[in-house]
Amino acid sequence: MMVGAELIVHRRMHLLVRQFMERNLVPDTALPRFDAAIHSAFRLRN
Numbered sequence: 793m794m795v796g797a798e799l800i801v802h803r804r805m806h807l808l809v810r811q812f813m814e815r816n817l818v819p820d821t822a823l824p825r826f827d828a829a830i831h832s833a834f835r836l837r838n
Contacts, residue, residue, distance in 0.1 A: 805833065
């Protein structure tokens with residue numbers, strides 16, 4: 793069950809990150825921190 797949930801979370805995370813970027817919700821000055829937060833979240837998920 794946890795493996796299935798991990799796949800769902802993985803897909804949704806990618807979708808959300810892409811939407812944030814497409815909609816310019818993250819200012820250019822905050823992109824390094826945003827990228828670091830995303831990488832950290834994926835590391836924690838793994």
